[in-house]
Amino acid sequence: MDPLLSIMKTAASGLQSQSMRMRIVSENLANLESAGNIPGADPYRRKIVSFETALDAASGANLVSVSRVMRDHQPFRNEFRPGHPAADSLGYVKMPNVSMIIEMADMREANRSYEANLQVIKQARDMISMTIELLRGQ
Amino acid sequence: MYLFDVTSRHMTWLAERQSVTASNIANANTPGYRTRDIEAFSTVLDAGPLNLFTTSSGHMQLPGGAAGAARQLHGANWDQAHSGNNVSIEKELMTASSNSRMLNLDISLARSFHRMLLTSVKVS
Numbered sequence A: 001m002d003p004l005l006s007i008m009k010t011a012a013s014g015l016q017s018q019s020m021r022m023r024i025v026s027e028n029l030a031n032l033e034s035a036g037n038i039p040g041a042d043p044y045r046r047k048i049v050s051f052e053t054a055l056d057a058a059s060g061a062n063l064v065s066v067s068r069v070m071r072d073h074q075p076f077r078n079e080f081r082p083g084h085p086a087a088d089s090l091g092y093v094k095m096p097n098v099s100m101i102i103e104m105a106d107m108r109e110a111n112r113s114y115e116a117n118l119q120v121i122k123q124a125r126d127m128i129s130m131t132i133e134l135l136r137g138q
Numbered sequence B: 001m002y003l004f005d006v007t008s009r010h011m012t013w014l015a016e017r018q019s020v021t022a023s024n025i026a027n028a029n030t031p032g033y034r035t036r037d038i039e040a041f042s043t044v045l046d047a048g049p050l051n052l053f054t055t056s057s058g059h060m061q062l063p064g065g066a067a068g069a070a071r072q073l074h075g076a077n078w079d080q081a082h083s084g085n086n087v088s089i090e091k092e093l094m095t096a097s098s099n100s101r102m103l104n105l106d107i108s109l110a111r112s113f114h115r116m117l118l119t120s121v122k123v124s
Helices: A003-030 A100-136 B002-026 B041-047 B089-123
Strands: A047-055 A062-071 A077-080 A092-095 B036-038 B070-072
Touching: A003 A047, A003 A062, A003 A100, A003 B002, A062 B002, A100 B002, A100 B089, B002 B036, B002 B041, B002 B089
Parallel strands: none
Antiparallel strands: A047 A062, A077 A092, B036 B070
């Protein structure tokens, strides 16, 4: 397989993995306040995404893929809300272990990696069209 | 016609290197991934194509040489994350743009050499 075409494949796998990461970040942010609705129920648990290298047999390139989506085992936040349906006998509600700052930082990093992969695709496209120009512009 | 051979091999090498760079960027967040690079072009050019070892007249050689095998980069890189990943996106993007620039140079060289050949054909 032509290396220039395998670049496209590799960068596309990077784009896919980073957008999956972005999806997980948005799920975490959307569930920032998702508490249970019966006393003592567990709220939403934060998700973490992990990547792994996947060898593409056709081109020999190292693609990337999402290995699995795991759960964060950090303890939940406790908030004092006596009126909440999920409040325990002392009036505390377990809130999700999602921190908005961490999710924002993760989002920026995913965004940056996505842009880098996009830049690689643009550059490979330029390289291909430059090579084609060699045939044309004499 | 040696120049055409050199430019063509350099372009193959650049494409291969760009592909390895793309792998590095795609794996910039993979735990345990180490930055890779390929052999320097001068090494590849001096070594010549890697030939297969033949023990019988029926064995065939592969056409063309290998453009340099990807290997892990030894020595210090710019970045080292806690997960064991040492890909620096900035460095990889610099490599990618320098590859692109060198490909442009190769193409200009090949074109001007081609024009030179054409001129000699026209005169005779």
